[in-house]
Amino acid sequence: MKSMLEALYCGEIRPEEKIVPRDPEFRRIRRKISEAKGMWKGKLSTDDFNQLETLLDLHRQTESMQATSSFVNGFQLGALMMMEVYAAKEEFLYVLR
Structure with missing residues (x-):
């Protein structure tokens, strides 16, 4: 099994293709856009x-x-937050000793 980094490098992980808003308003708006395009196509x-x-x-x-x-x-x-959390962990462990 490939690591996540290998899969990302090989283009097997494409977050932009998987993200679809769950907000019901999203589908309603998309439908309105499609209807408007159809109307303009006719005009x-x-x-x-x-x-x-x-x-x-564009x-x-x-x-x-x-x-x-x-x-x-x-x-x-x-990632920067995780670095800060990890650094704080080291400081926290030092205080407990």
Whole structure:
């Protein structure tokens, strides 16, 4: 069995693909977006709708970049906290001796 680091390196761990908000509001909003896109597809010319799709794709790309940065920042913050907790443990054990 691969270690988590090996799996991460090999691209087998992709947190962004597994994270789906459990908030029921998320699914409602996604449904509204889908309905709105369908409405615009009916109103716009094919070329105009393709331009809208390109704009929405660019927006999704920036959201993905922001989510990646947020994940990395949160992971780093958590690791720094663990380092602090571990250091405090050593100090705490020294005081108990």
